[in-house]
Amino acid sequence: MARDPETIQREIEQARDALAATLDELGTRADPRKFVESGKASLRAKLDDPRVRYTLIAVGAVLTIAVVRRLFR
Template sequence: MARDAETIQAEIERAREALAVTVDELTTRANPKRVVEQGRSTARSLLADPKVKYSLVAVGSLFALVVLRRLFR
């Protein structure tokens, strides 16, 4: 079944529009500022968790103790 030129042209235009929408969405998702802000937001929410916060404080204190002990031996 042969298709006429107008039908083919309409399909091409729909495909172009869909591609343009996809490219715009990818551009938005890959924006470096957006990626950095999303990473910051994730890190802040992770560090706001008391389990993580207190664990990091404990590890930091232990590390400082080990360094001070080596310095004053």
């Protein structure tokens, strides 16, 4: 069964269009700005957790006290 050249050409164009759409989608997903925004959102969500926030405040206070004590010894 020989295939019609017009059918083959149409299938090639469909494959090309599908590949272009896939490449566009990959380009959109791999955008570095999206990774940065996702990281920011994740960090903000973690810092909104009171356990994490108060732990960081306590660590900062302890470090500040240690530095001040060392400076005034």
